[in-house]
Amino acid sequence: MVGVIANLDLRPVFDRIRGAARQGSHIYVVNDSGDYLLHPDPNREFGFQLGSPARLQDEYPGLMEMLRSDDTTPRVIDGRSGERLGVAWQKLRLGGGPRVAAIETLPYAALIAGATTIRDSSGLAALGAVLVALILAVIIARSMTQPLGQMTRAVEGLARNQPAVVPTEASGEIGVLAKAFARMDAEVREKTAALTREIEERSRLFDLSPDLILTTDHAGNILRVSPSCEAIAGYRPKELVGRNGAEFVYPADLEAARAEIRIARRGQQRRNFETRWVHRDGRLVPLAWSCVWSGSEQCHFFIGRDMTESKKAEEALLS
Secondary structure (H helix, E strand, O other), rough: OOOOOOOOOOHHHHHHHHOOOOOOEEEEEEEEEOOEEEEEOHHOOOEEEEHOOEEHHHOOOHHHHHHHHHOOOOOOOOOOOOOOEEEEEEEEEEEOOOEEEEEEEHHHHHHHHHHHHHHHHHHHHHHHHHHHHHHHHHHHHHHHHHHHHHHHHHHHHHHHOOOOOOOOOOOOOHHHHHHHHHHHHHHHHHHHHHHHHHEEEEEHHHHOOEEEEEEEEOOOEEEOOOOHHHHHHOOOOOHHHHHHHHEOOOOOOHHHHHHHHHHHHHHHEEEEEEEEOOOOOOOOEEEEEEEEEOOOOOOEEEEEEEOOOHHHHHHHHHO
């Protein structure tokens, strides 16, 4: 599993959101608890992390209840000091994580002024146009935060080995981050594919090797054995797993074999030695072993080559 931690600097994004405010209006971004993440007064931002919390509900009573509902219809509300305001908002959940809301407020006097200017033609249409402008401002703010949501979902998808879809076309810092993340994702997937191929090749070697391949724990208990054990020693793999390898080594060879194994484990080096393995039918099978200890997996790896034919050839030359 690949763990990824992405640290995002939201200041450039918040600066663009703050810059989207029209004259007379104010834009806020709050979390699910109403804490200010963006405020016209920067001193009130992230106060909950600094020990001096500043919350939306303290400034606009009742607005938090509206934000918790699914209704996003623009409203006219009263602030704590009694002033009337037009308000519109848009909510966004960042990739299944925390929710935020972008809010824009406009003084009621500005709303009425806009409506009064063209009251003779259509006062209601003027008010509607102003409210639509509020909605559009919030939508613009959401479009600025949407790439952050895409990045969050991409990070979560990488942990689940899902294709990463990141906003590489985004501008500014988010676009740079997205391109870097896309490159990292490609590299991780390439390395994972190479590792998978290597594991598959080793598995095929284990299953098809004519040599006897064993893995044991530090006490010599057999954890895994290749199918070739039946041809070499007369036992099926499942008959050996869980038993101690010392049971099958000819007693006269056992101490020398244990000494080599201890050297392999303590010195973290490959050792080569020979033992006679007791076949199921009682005959002795000469095996040339290569042994190595894996500290990371806490097990011994053994490869034993059947030397029966080689021994017969040597005896034939000497006779």
